[in-house]
Amino acid sequence: MYFHSFPSHNKTGDIMKNKMSFIFGLLCGFLNGLFGSGGGTVAVPCLEKSGLEVKKAHASSVLLIFVLSIFTAIIYFLNGNLDLGLAMDYIPYGIVGAVIGSLTLKKISSDILKKIFAIIIIISGVRILL
Amino acid sequence: MNIIIGILSGIAASMGLGGGFILLIYLSVFTEITQNVAQGINILFFLPIAFISVIIHLKNKLIDIRTVIRYSLAGLIGAVAGSFLSAYLDTGILRKLFGAFLIIIGLKEFFGSKIKKKPQEN
Numbered sequence: 001m002y003f004h005s006f007p008s009h010n011k012t013g014d015i016m017k018n019k020m021s022f023i024f025g026l027l028c029g030f031l032n033g034l035f036g037s038g039g040g041t042v043a044v045p046c047l048e049k050s051g052l053e054v055k056k057a058h059a060s061s062v063l064l065i066f067v068l069s070i071f072t073a074i075i076y077f078l079n080g081n082l083d084l085g086l087a088m089d090y091i092p093y094g095i096v097g098a099v100i101g102s103l104t105l106k107k108i109s110s111d112i113l114k115k116i117f118a119i120i121i122i123i124s125g126v127r128i129l130l
Numbered sequence: 131m132n133i134i135i136g137i138l139s140g141i142a143a144s145m146g147l148g149g150g151f152i153l154l155i156y157l158s159v160f161t162e163i164t165q166n167v168a169q170g171i172n173i174l175f176f177l178p179i180a181f182i183s184v185i186i187h188l189k190n191k192l193i194d195i196r197t198v199i200r201y202s203l204a205g206l207i208g209a210v211a212g213s214f215l216s217a218y219l220d221t222g223i224l225r226k227l228f229g230a231f232l233i234i235i236g237l238k239e240f241f242g243s244k245i246k247k248k249p250q251e252n
Contacts, residue, residue: 018200025204032205033212035228036169037154037176041235043201045242050197058145059183059192064201066180068209073173075213081166087174090136090153097140098179102186105145117142117151118240124155125232128225 021050032065033072039065055105136175143176144183151232158225165225169216 024046032039040061047057047064076082139152153175157168187193216224 021200022204025201026208028201029205029208029210030212031208031231033209033214034216034224035154035212035231036172036216037151038231038235039205039209041239046201047194047197050200052194052197056192056194059187059190060194060198062144062180062187063184063193063195064198064205066177066184067198067202068205069173069176069180071206071209072213073170073177075210075217076166076170076173079166079214079217081170081217082174083167083170084174086163086167087171089132090139090171090175091178093133093136094140094143094153094175094179095182097137097142098144098182099140099186100137101141101144102183102190104141105187105192106190114239118236120236121151121155121232121239122236124151124159125229125234125236127159128155128229128232 017050021046028064029068032068033075036072036076039068059105139175140179143179144186151235154228155232158228165221165228166216169224 024042028039028042028046031042043061043064044057047060048054052060073082135153135156139156142152154168154172157163157171158165161168163171184193219227
């Protein structure tokens with residue numbers, strides 16, 4: 001799977017590919033910084049286009065967003081928008097969820113889960129705008 | 131409620147399912163916390179969760195580090211720009227933008243899975 005990128009592609013293809021990863025990387029970081037979330041929605045499809053299979057793309061996106069989020073958190077902190085006390089209301093439970101989620105990612109079909117999330121997200125977006 | 135939201139967000143975030151949204155949506159829609167602070171909570175929340183998920187995913191060999199590195203540099207530039215812009219935008223405008231962003235992403239996620247069914251043609 002990793003080998004696809006170098007022997008088979010010509011040079012222009014590689015340059016195009018690098019350009020695309022630069023632009024989408026930029027967009028992913030930008031959105032994640034702007035909204036404090038959401039970088040993954042750009043990262044996952046991009047990683048899939050880079051040739052990663054679906055589950056690998058999802059898992060790898062977590063690492064990418066993790067790295068970006070560290071920098072985002074630092075800047076939020078400098079601007080006085082970090083409140084660890086409030087975050088601690090959720091973090092312990094989140095960790096439980098993370099362990100469950102990571103251990104099951106290998107096994108589940110995420111298609112239905114994705115649709116459910118999509119609906120929740122759309123309804124919430126409408127609620128926020130109205 | 132904190133427990134349910136926390137666990138759900140953790141599950142979704144660790145799977146890279148746009149789960150970073152769940153907590154932020156909850157904070158934006160159901161609490162009085164301003165958008166900027168809500169986003170800060172979301173980022174802080176994500177860090178330990180992502181850290182644990184990454185360790186487990188690495189063990190399961192689900193992470194392709196080379197590809198991640200390829201996206202990281204541009205991603206960092208974007209992250210710095212986005213984070214500063216976020217701090218300078220009016221919190222009400224930021225909230226509206228977030229709402230619009232959610233609708234776009236939601237629609238994309240809902241209809242997007244069809245595209246993936248296409249046979250891979252690498």
